[in-house]
Every structure is written in structure tokens, then in C-alpha cells.
Amino acid sequence: MRTSVIVCTFNRIDWLPKCLESLLAQDPRPDEIIVVDGPSVDGTREMLEEKEREGVLKLIRQRRLDGISAARNLGLAASTGDIVCFIDDDAIAQPGWLKAIMGGYVDETVGGVGGPVHHMDGRLCMGRNAVSTEGLWFDESRNESLDGCYPVMVGCNMSFRRQPLIDAGGFDPYFKYHQDETDACLGVQRLGYSIRYEEGAVVHHEWCEGSYRQDMLRWYIRLRYLWGRNNSYLVRKHFGESMPFARYCSNRASAFISRRRLATESPGEKMRTSPQLPPLLAYIGILSEACGLVQGWRDGRLNRMEALRPPGPVQRPI
Numbered sequence: 001m002r003t004s005v006i007v008c009t010f011n012r013i014d015w016l017p018k019c020l021e022s023l024l025a026q027d028p029r030p031d032e033i034i035v036v037d038g039p040s041v042d043g044t045r046e047m048l049e050e051k052e053r054e055g056v057l058k059l060i061r062q063r064r065l066d067g068i069s070a071a072r073n074l075g076l077a078a079s080t081g082d083i084v085c086f087i088d089d090d091a092i093a094q095p096g097w098l099k100a101i102m103g104g105y106v107d108e109t110v111g112g113v114g115g116p117v118h119h120m121d122g123r124l125c126m127g128r129n130a131v132s133t134e135g136l137w138f139d140e141s142r143n144e145s146l147d148g149c150y151p152v153m154v155g156c157n158m159s160f161r162r163q164p165l166i167d168a169g170g171f172d173p174y175f176k177y178h179q180d181e182t183d184a185c186l187g188v189q190r191l192g193y194s195i196r197y198e199e200g201a202v203v204h205h206e207w208c209e210g211s212y213r214q215d216m217l218r219w220y221i222r223l224r225y226l227w228g229r230n231n232s233y234l235v236r237k238h239f240g241e242s243m244p245f246a247r248y249c250s251n252r253a254s255a256f257i258s259r260r261r262l263a264t265e266s267p268g269e270k271m272r273t274s275p276q277l278p279p280l281l282a283y284i285g286i287l288s289e290a291c292g293l294v295q296g297w298r299d300g301r302l303n304r305m306e307a308l309r310p311p312g313p314v315q316r317p318i
Contacts, residue, residue, distance in 0.1 A: 001105065003098065004081030004162070005030040008071040009089035011042040015206060016089045020057070023087070026098040030085070034078055036071045038062025067176025068155070076170055081162060086181075088156035090206040091117075100200030101159050111193025112160045112185060114153030115201025116141070125205065126154050128197045130311070131182050133239040134251040135231035150311045151195040155181035157203040164188050172237075174299065178223075179230040186238050190308055217281070224285035228292030229299075236300030238308055245297055252293065 005023055009016050016035075023033055035048055035057050045061075052059040060074050076084060085101060087093060097115070104113035117126040127141025130149035137152070138144040153159075158181055168187030171180050185195055231252075235243055 001082040001102065002031040002080065003083045003085060003102065004032045004034060004075075004079035005085045005087060005098075006034045006036065006072060006075035006079065007087055007089050008036045008038070008068060008075065009040065009044060009048075010038050010065060011040045011044060012089045013040070013043045013047060016044060017047065018092055019087065019089050020051070022093040022097075024056070025095070026093060027095075028098065030098060031081055032079070033057040034060060034075045036060040036062060036075045038065050038071060067173060069171035069173045069175050069180045072171045072180070073173070076162070076165065079162060083159055084162045084165065085159040086155065086157075087203060088205060091156045091203045092120075092205075094202040094204060097201050097203060100198045100202075104196045104198045104201070105161070107194075107196075109192070109194055110161075110196045111164045111188040111191065112153060112158065112195040113198055113201065114158040114195070115198045115203070117154050117157050118202060118204045120204050120206055122204070129154060131186075133235065133243055134248060134255060135179070135182075135235045136255050137182075148311065150186060150189060150308065151197065152182050152185040153195060153197075156205050157201065158185075160184070160188060161193070164191055164193050167191060172303070174233060174303075175230055176226075177230075178226045179234050183234055183237070186234075186308065189311075190238075190305065194312070220281070221285055221288045224289040225292040228289035228294075229296035230292075232293045232296035233300040233303075234296075236297050237303045238305055240300065240304045248297070249293070 007016070007019060020033065023030055033056065037045055037048055037059060039045065039062055048057070048059045051057050058078060060078055062071065062074065072086060083102065083105060085098070100115060101113045104110055116124060119125050124141055127139055128146065129152050130138050130146040131152045132138065132149045138146055138149055140146055165184065165188060168184065168191055170184070172183050175183055189195060232248065235248055
């Protein structure tokens with residue numbers, strides 16, 4: 001099977017070369033590396049054009065930023081591999097990453113393969129993940145049960161069979177940030193394929209601050225809005241037949257309290273800030289998330305899908 005690795009980037013001249021080096025060091029190497037650049041002004045574009053002339057990669061030039069899903073769809077459209085892999089521009093694929101991913105596709109019913117994400121110092125950040133019908137993520141590495149949930153992959157470390165991903169509609173442009181990978185995983189499972197987790201497919205991720213995180217105050221409020229909007233859109237799109245709005249809101253409120261995502265919690269390490277926020281700012285974030293929840297539910301009515309079949313048992317490597 002041929003492999004394509006897709007990297008979406010913007011103004012990451014300090015980190016992207018490290019990502020590309022890690023891909024070129026894989027054994028076996030990817031059959032093609034595609035970088036979607038949109039549109040960098042810090043020297044990233046010039047570096048990529050030089051590597052394109054050297055035949056190292058295929059460069060897709062974006063005219064404007066339009067969210068992660070749009071960028072990934074551009075890379076998907078340009079790919080030729082049987083398997084398409086996605087890694088973030090601030091992530092580094094560890095030795096054996098691609099080999100472990102390809103080993104997961106021995107079974108033809110497997111439509112996607114992902115693996116663990118570690119911090120740069122080696123600490124596990126995210127392990128085997130699954131999503132519930134309320135749009136909540138659960139991580140087995142945090143002793144959270146995945147029973148009754150649908151397996152999903154982390155966006156900075158995921159791969160799919162190319163044709164099933166295309167048949168599922170690729171990446172929904174509605175998700176400019178957050179839950180884009182979840183939607184794609186559910187779409188592939190809807191076609192009858194499974195999602196597999198491979199312990200050996202490891203990436204280290206830096207969680208670099210992008211242009212959208214320059215103003216942390218605005219970013220926090222925007223993030224909370226997207227949490228609410230994208231989750232409710234995802235749930236109504238994939239589980240709307242069995243999840244009335246009132247029940248969804250009740251479940252979200254219960255999960256909010258049980259997970260202690262109360263007034264003073266911030267997005268943590270991704271924010272590069274203290275885990276404690278001023279109460280006033282935190283309550284503004286809660287209000288922003290509630291507004292997003294209502295908007296996402298309204299938007300989701302246009303893309304409502306048939307109910308997914310119940311998830312099978314959690315898959316573990318032999």
C-alpha cells in the first residue's frame with residue numbers, strides 16, 4: 001500500500017523542519033509528503049518551495065486561512081496513497097511511527113489507525129480515545145472507561161484508508177477547529193470500517209501557540225464557544241435521532257459538573273497559562289460555551305445523519 005503524509009502549516013518555520021525530518025527518517029519512508037501552507041510569511045513558504053524543488057515534498061499553496069478541515073481536504077485531494085496520514089506541524093513522528101500505522105491495516109475492515117501522543121519530554125498526553133453520544137471524549141490512559149463509546153483518533157496522529165475517508169465526505173468544513181477528527185472518524189465508522197489504536201505509532205507534540213492564540217483572552221472565550229458549538233453540531237449530526245436537545249443539554253451539564261470543568265478551569269497546558277482563571281473571565285467562558293451549544297444544535301439540523309450502529313468492543317493490539 002502506498003502512503004501519503006499530510007501536514008497543514010502556517011508560520012511554523014521553527015518547528016516544521018523538525019516535523020519533516022522525522023517523516024524522512026521513517027523506515028519505510030512515506031511514498032509522498034504533502035504540505036498545505038496557508039499562507040505563511042515567516043519564511044516557511046520559501047523553505048517549502050526549496051524542498052519542493054528538491055523533490056522532498058508536494059506543496060499546496062493556500063490563498064487564505066479557512067480552518068483545519070479545509071486545509072486537510074486540500075491535502076486529501078492532492079494525495080495518491082492508499083493510506084493518508086495526518087500529523088501536526090509542531091509534532092515529531094517517533095521511530096517506527098509509520099511502520100506501526102501500516103501494520104494496523106492488515107485487516108481490510110480497518111478504516112483508520114492512530115496512536116498515542118506524548119509531550120516533548122516523553123510524558124503521555126493522550127492515549128486510546130473514544131467519544132460518547134454526548135460528544136464527550138474519554139481517554140483510557142486516564143483510567144476513563146471507553147465502554148459504549150466510539151473509537152476516535154487524535155488529530156495530530158491519525159491515518160485513514162484514503163477512499164473510505166473520501167466516501168465519508170472527508171473533513172467537514174464546519175469544524176474549523178476542534179472535533180474535526182472526531183467527525184471524520186465517525187463518518188468512516190458509519191461506512192462499516194473500524195478505528196484501530198497502535199501503541200507503537202507514537203508522536204511527540206509541542207502544542208505551539210499559533211496565530212489564533214496570540215491574544216489569550218480572546219482565544220479562551222473563542223475556544224469555549226467552539227467547545228459548545230462544535231460538540232452540539234457533532235452530536236446532532238451523528239446522534240440526533242436518539243439524542244433530543246433537552247437530554248443533550250442535561251447530559252452536558254452533568255458531565256460539566258462531574259468533570260469539574262467549573263468556573264476556574266482553563267484549557268490547561270495548551271493555553272500556556274495558569275490552570276486557574278479569574279472567576280469573572282471563567283463565567284464569561286461558560287456563557288460563551290452555552291451560546292455555542294445552541295448555535296451548533298441549530299446548524300446540525302441541516303446535516304443530520306442516520307443513527308450509527310452501536311460501537312463494538314474496544315480494540316486492543318494482540
